[in-house]
Amino acid sequence: MDTSTYLLCVAHKNYGVPSIKVDTDTKQFKALLDTCCSHSLITYQLVKQLGILNIQKSSTKITFGNKNSVQPIGSVKLNIKFGENIISHKFIVMED
Numbered sequence: 001m002d003t004s005t006y007l008l009c010v011a012h013k014n015y016g017v018p019s020i021k022v023d024t025d026t027k028q029f030k031a032l033l034d035t036c037c038s039h040s041l042i043t044y045q046l047v048k049q050l051g052i053l054n055i056q057k058s059s060t061k062i063t064f065g066n067k068n069s070v071q072p073i074g075s076v077k078l079n080i081k082f083g084e085n086i087i088s089h090k091f092i093v094m095e096d
Helices: 044-049
Strands: 007-010 020-023 028-034 041-043 074-082 085-094
Touching: 041 044, 044 085
Parallel strands: 007 041, 041 085
Antiparallel strands: 007 028, 020 028, 020 074, 074 085
């Protein structure tokens, strides 16, 4: 499964938008799948809940549709499962 052109935004809250189920090795989450984006985002709070200690520094700057840019905390790689497909995928860690 090629995920390079998808945004998988894993949030710690449900904001009432359509979502898909995503499994990691230890937890199941709801995530927003957006096929028009180029980066996958995860909140720092969720990274802490997963017990991930190794956040890689990232020079990637995120620019949103309104042209505002932010510098993320870094990036992490997670093994995630969509249905029967298991992939290793890079997530950009953002402030909560």
